[in-house]
Amino acid sequence: MPATADGTTLDIDRAGTRPRALIDPFRRAITYLRVSVTDRCDFRCAYCMSEHMTFLPKADLLSLEELDRLCSAFVDKGVNKLRLTGGEPLVRRGIMTLVSSLSRHLKTGALKELTLTTNGSQLAKYAAEIKGHGVERINVSLDTLDADKFRAITRWGDLDKVMAGIDAAQAAGLRVKINAVALKGVNEDEIASMLEWAHGRDMDFTVIEVMPLGDVGEARLDQYLPLSMVRSRLAERYTLEDIDYRTGGPARYVRVKETGGRLGFITPLTHNFCESCNRVRITCTGTLYMCLGQDDAADLRGPLRASESDDALYAAIDHAIGRKPKGHDFVIDRRHRNPALSRHMSVTGG
Numbered sequence: 001m002p003a004t005a006d007g008t009t010l011d012i013d014r015a016g017t018r019p020r021a022l023i024d025p026f027r028r029a030i031t032y033l034r035v036s037v038t039d040r041c042d043f044r045c046a047y048c049m050s051e052h053m054t055f056l057p058k059a060d061l062l063s064l065e066e067l068d069r070l071c072s073a074f075v076d077k078g079v080n081k082l083r084l085t086g087g088e089p090l091v092r093r094g095i096m097t098l099v100s101s102l103s104r105h106l107k108t109g110a111l112k113e114l115t116l117t118t119n120g121s122q123l124a125k126y127a128a129e130i131k132g133h134g135v136e137r138i139n140v141s142l143d144t145l146d147a148d149k150f151r152a153i154t155r156w157g158d159l160d161k162v163m164a165g166i167d168a169a170q171a172a173g174l175r176v177k178i179n180a181v182a183l184k185g186v187n188e189d190e191i192a193s194m195l196e197w198a199h200g201r202d203m204d205f206t207v208i209e210v211m212p213l214g215d216v217g218e219a220r221l222d223q224y225l226p227l228s229m230v231r232s233r234l235a236e237r238y239t240l241e242d243i244d245y246r247t248g249g250p251a252r253y254v255r256v257k258e259t260g261g262r263l264g265f266i267t268p269l270t271h272n273f274c275e276s277c278n279r280v281r282i283t284c285t286g287t288l289y290m291c292l293g294q295d296d297a298a299d300l301r302g303p304l305r306a307s308e309s310d311d312a313l314y315a316a317i318d319h320a321i322g323r324k325p326k327g328h329d330f331v332i333d334r335r336h337r338n339p340a341l342s343r344h345m346s347v348t349g350g
């Protein structure tokens, strides 16, 4: 049996020819797939999109059935955690059909977790249904508790709706984690109060460093706030205890002694988490990105549509995973203030 970077062994499929699991050239097992189900969104967060985004023609999108088939091919090949994201996943028409059909892999045990990342705007409508399909935890992105500031950051968002969505999610029994992007001069003075609010409601809280992806029409250098600074400021007020807790993602967690809650940091610019990377991303058009910080990608829509059998798809996935790079190197181009990568976060879903 092939052994992975962490020393675990992997099953071989029945034919004994194709490894069930996806192992990249650096012996990392790929077990986590993030799927952007739409590039559209009902918000226009200033760090994520420009106000006047051009979205993909609907005809380019994979249908819900195709998304299901693609995700299921990855599950066949050992992916055990699936996150739906976007754009805003809950604005994709018929999205509950996809959640429902993917939940069959939870029932068989092939998937350990089916989850989603949402801006919360549609959660009041969908929370109970999401929970009913076996989703246990979700991430809600929220950068401020101030309604005016919320409107300024998201351009189109309504904080009350998101709050109602979080209430509905908790009432439905979903575990909620709050993710906030740390923005210099925007919400940096609110991080402590957001942490207290989240922990007071029994929600984990994670701070994300802003990443240089896509042209958003604003000077990104002005938004960049290193999390080392966020952390040292919080450490003046709270006792931050390092803990081992990992969710299979890049966040490093501490326990805040005073609140008893968990605080996560995602720092792609100042900290390298590539050694333990177990994830790949697919876009709503079926493009596979092997690394969030690199441009290399593989088209899976072609092989998906080429035949009803999944063999060509499996082969294309294997070939792409064989090119997964060792790591990334984000740089904000300080001279020209250009993004390190031209695609927006809404393409790959973060």
Ligand SMILES: C[S@@+](CC[C@H](N)C(=O)[O-])C[C@H]1O[C@@H](n2cnc3c(N)ncnc32)[C@H](O)[C@@H]1O
Pocket (backbone or CB within 6 Å): 041, 047, 048, 085, 086, 087, 088, 089, 117, 118, 119, 139, 140, 141, 179, 180, 181, 208, 209, 210, 211, 212, 213, 345, 346, 349, 350
């Ligand atoms: C692209 S959104 C997609 C899912 C959903 N619309 C949401 O906002 O949660 C996923 C995450 O990426 C984050 N994000 C978007 N652009 C970012 C950037 N340039 N740097 C860091 N995080 C970013 C968002 O704050 C959000 O938490």
Ligand code: SF4
Pocket (backbone or CB within 6 Å): 041, 042, 043, 044, 045, 048, 049, 086, 087, 088, 119, 141, 346
């Ligand atoms: S971060 Fe999420 S909610 Fe905000 S514009 Fe991007 S996709 Fe939409």
